[in-house]
Amino acid sequence: MKKLLTLAFVALFSLSALAQQVDLRKKISVSGSAETEVTPDIIYIAISLKEYLKDNNSKKKVEITTLENQLYSAIQKAGLDKESLTINNLSSYSWATEKKKNPDFLASKQYRLKVSDLNKFNDIIGAVDPKGVASTNIESYDYSKIESLKKELKIKALQAAKAKAAYLVEALGDKLGSVIDIQEVNNEQYPQPMYRNVMMMKAESADAMAGNTAEIDFKKIKLNYIMNTVFEIK
Structure with a gap:
């Protein structure tokens, strides 16, 4: 009998506690x-520069330093800080060793450019020898x-x-x-930004693409x- 009373009390207590929890x-x-x-006013663009041979003549090579200087000069002319351009990966430094082993080696270098306006980027990349630009690509923006x-x-x-x-x-x-x-x-x-630029074509086709302008859908x-x-x- 005591057990039944205890169970009934517990059940009644549980029902009472449950009723108190109901939000009325x-x-x-x-x-x-x-x-x-x-x-977006923060845009990161990957740029790849690569040496090439003038008229396929191995003695008339456009050096990576020449292309790099063109890029730096264009950035300064655009009013951007030097910090806006950085080396994109460590493999870009390996070309110096390869050039010593093989004089005919065509070096390439990858960079990351930070801009606030894509039109300014067009001015910058337009100042670089188009045959030396292997590719450009928007990495991210914010x-x-x-x-x-x-x-x-x-x-x-x-x-x-x-x-x-x-x-x-x-x-x-x-x-x-x-x-x-x-x-x-x-x-x-x-x-995802759609960025279609002639610079994204291979450098070898630069002559065929001459005169075209970049199309941007950002x-x-x-x-x-x-x-x-x-x-x-x-």
Whole structure:
């Protein structure tokens, strides 16, 4: 008998505790959003320079140092710091050893250039001997004020959710209470840039491509935030 009473007490206590945990508050669930598009102002471009033979004559080689000096001069003329251009990988240094072993070896070097405007990059690469440019490629891009912009959009989305909840509740003659729950939905989009440039062709075909201009389709970064919220109804 005592065991039955104990079990009944435990069951009654459990039901009472469960009832206390049930949230009986009136609530409203709404979402708010905010979005914008920005043009990237931090762009990293890979550039590969390579020696070549003039008229296929081994005695008329355009040295890598000549191409490199052209690139550095163009960067300075564009008003960029020397730090904007860096060696992209350590293998670029191995050409010096190879040249000693084989005088006919055609050296190549890879660089990474940081620019804020692709038009400025076109001016820079246009000042380099096109036959010496093996390839160019956009590696990555970003926006310098991205973090502050994200914060601003999240706040706007949250404010939009609150405003929506307020007019819906007030339409029923009630008042909006404090927020109970907030959930963030991130819809950031960094589309892959489409960069079509004659410099991406092999250096050997430079003559055939002479006179063509670069075509750039650089899409903007789209930031979109949705705030799912739950408010109490007073």
